[in-house]
Amino acid sequence: MDYFAQQAINAIQLGSIYALIALGYSMVYGVLVMINFAHGDVFMVSSFFCFLLLLLLPVPFVAALIIVMLATAVLGVALERLAYRPLRNAPRVSAIITALGCGLIIQNTTLSLSPYSQRMPELFVPVTWNFGGVTVSSLQLLIIGVSVGLMIGLDFFIRRTRYGMAMRAIAQDRITVPLMGIPVNTMIALTFAIGAALGGAAGVLYASAYPVISATMGVLIGWKAFVAAVIGGIGSVRGAVLGAYVLGSVEVFTVTVLPSTYRDLVVYALLLVILIFKPYGLLGRPAVQKV
Amino acid sequence: MSDPMLRVDNLVVRYGDIRAVKGISFQVQQGEILALVGANGAGKTTTLRAISGMLPFEGSVVLEGRDLRGLTPDRILRLGLSHVPEGRGIFGGLTVMENLQLGAWIRRDKAGRARDLELVMDVFPRLRERVAQLAGTLSGGEQQMLALARARMSDARILILDEPSMGLAPKLVQEVFAVLRQLNKRGVTILLVEQNANMALRLAHRACLLETGNLVLEGPASELLVNPRVREAYLGAG
Numbered sequence: 001m002d003y004f005a006q007q008a009i010n011a012i013q014l015g016s017i018y019a020l021i022a023l024g025y026s027m028v029y030g031v032l033v034m035i036n037f038a039h040g041d042v043f044m045v046s047s048f049f050c051f052l053l054l055l056l057l058p059v060p061f062v063a064a065l066i067i068v069m070l071a072t073a074v075l076g077v078a079l080e081r082l083a084y085r086p087l088r089n090a091p092r093v094s095a096i097i098t099a100l101g102c103g104l105i106i107q108n109t110t111l112s113l114s115p116y117s118q119r120m121p122e123l124f125v126p127v128t129w130n131f132g133g134v135t136v137s138s139l140q141l142l143i144i145g146v147s148v149g150l151m152i153g154l155d156f157f158i159r160r161t162r163y164g165m166a167m168r169a170i171a172q173d174r175i176t177v178p179l180m181g182i183p184v185n186t187m188i189a190l191t192f193a194i195g196a197a198l199g200g201a202a203g204v205l206y207a208s209a210y211p212v213i214s215a216t217m218g219v220l221i222g223w224k225a226f227v228a229a230v231i232g233g234i235g236s237v238r239g240a241v242l243g244a245y246v247l248g249s250v251e252v253f254t255v256t257v258l259p260s261t262y263r264d265l266v267v268y269a270l271l272l273v274i275l276i277f278k279p280y281g282l283l284g285r286p287a288v289q290k291v
Numbered sequence: 292m293s294d295p296m297l298r299v300d301n302l303v304v305r306y307g308d309i310r311a312v313k314g315i316s317f318q319v320q321q322g323e324i325l326a327l328v329g330a331n332g333a334g335k336t337t338t339l340r341a342i343s344g345m346l347p348f349e350g351s352v353v354l355e356g357r358d359l360r361g362l363t364p365d366r367i368l369r370l371g372l373s374h375v376p377e378g379r380g381i382f383g384g385l386t387v388m389e390n391l392q393l394g395a396w397i398r399r400d401k402a403g404r405a406r407d408l409e410l411v412m413d414v415f416p417r418l419r420e421r422v423a424q425l426a427g428t429l430s431g432g433e434q435q436m437l438a439l440a441r442a443r444m445s446d447a448r449i450l451i452l453d454e455p456s457m458g459l460a461p462k463l464v465q466e467v468f469a470v471l472r473q474l475n476k477r478g479v480t481i482l483l484v485e486q487n488a489n490m491a492l493r494l495a496h497r498a499c500l501l502e503t504g505n506l507v508l509e510g511p512a513s514e515l516l517v518n519p520r521v522r523e524a525y526l527g528a529g
Contacts, residue, residue, distance in 0.1 A: 168385060169385060173380060175380070179345075180394060181397035183363075
């Protein structure tokens with residue numbers, strides 16, 4: 001039982017990080033029906049932003065989080081403005097290839113600057129508590145708390161504010177939205193900014209929890225987060241969060257019963273099974289075909 | 292005659308090599324209802340899309356002295372022209388209230404927005420009962436009402452409407468047109484595109500007849516309504 005509780009906490013921690021990244025995939029898909037395959041590398045590079053920041057200036061955790069989120073948001077907006085917007089009306093495959101290319105550019109630029117893995121300076125000196133055999137560290141609580149806080153904030157933003165309302169409207173009908181006086185390009189840029197900023201938060205939290213970072217780590221973690229978004233129903237914000245916690249739990253608990261080499265096999269098998277029975281994901285809805 | 296509210300001069304709109312609108316000119320006066328009638332493919336919808344900034348065009352479109360060339364739809368709305376598109380453009384996954392709030396996106400005056408929301412609820416009583424409902428669950432007639440109400444929320448001085456009667460039962464068409472007459476009485480100028488020439492000509496003050504991208508007739512709506520050419524082609528009378 002203790003063992004189970006311990007693993008549950010680990011699963012929530014991992015799921016929280018996946019969720020922050022998955023939201024970026026899902027939000028961009030929601031407004032543009034495009035998969036931003038560079039997003040995993042945006043997450044990766046945000047860890048390096050954090051690493052560089054701490055080398056230059058040992059700021060406290062909250063300051064690092066905010067600075068990295070802002071820097072990553074700028075990167076997200078730059079990607080949209082320079083790479084994706086010129087292809088807005090191009091065939092969808094062009095945008096997808098471009099996104100993959102942008103991811104490779106980010107990854108290889110990082111790799112050329114930092115060919116080896118880097119050890120993160122400690123952002124945070126964790127305290128650990130023991131509750132009847134279950135060890136919880138303050139770092140775990142921080143990761144979970146920051147993630148859940150950001151997700152609740154995002155949910156509020158999307159459901160209750162006028163900009164959130166405009167984003168939902170764009171997701172439904174991008175042609176009509178300008179007729180409401182809403183500047184579509186600004187709203188799309190805002191979506192990329194928020195998605196990237198959440199990826200940046202994930203980068204900081206990930207680097208705090210698993211403090212060895214490398215230029216290629218965005219590939220696997222990015223794919224996992226993308227799978228989480230698809231499991232939850234891509235385009236759905238709540239779906240991305242649900243999918244991420246499902247995926248995090250499956251990963252953690254697979255390793256408790258099977259050799260760890262089976263982990264990814266189980267994850268992708270789960271994806272296939274879910275897509276067979278729920279082709280639009282757990283909370284996704286089929287796109288409405290316009291007549 | 293005073294300066295027109297909207298002046299369209301020698302408007303040409305191309306889709307690739309094809310000229311869908313071939314150099315038409317007309318004016319909409321402040322406070323009037325002008326109907327553009329004509330068959331499918333005559334260029335009516337294309338004309339509206341060019342005016343509201345959804346399509347590039349040649350020639351000139353001037354709203355209250357301002358050249359609209361090169362402006363995006365959101366800028367044109369801020370100048371006081373609202374376009375209710377063909378098929379209504381309702382956001383089905385948002386509530387009726389959210390649709391109305393999006394209609395008022397450009398307005399900063401809280402008091403004015405609240406006042407217009409009340410006004411719109413008076414003009415469209417059925418929307419009041421359904422404010423919390425998803426717009427996609429409304430009937431076709433209610434959706435058309437919502438589209439008009441939403442356009443009214445922008446406080447635009449001129450509405451351009453693309454086929455407000457499309458897909459509606461005759462009784463609902465009557466209701467929609469009654470609402471248009473009421474909005475016009477409250478001072479809103481209307482440019483209306485309709486295939487239902489009969490209804491449109493009974494509502495409008497003046498009308499233009501479009502045929503394959505050309506403007507072939509223009510005059511008081513009551514005259515077009517009895518014009519033999521119009522009657523034969525569009526009103527189903529010999």
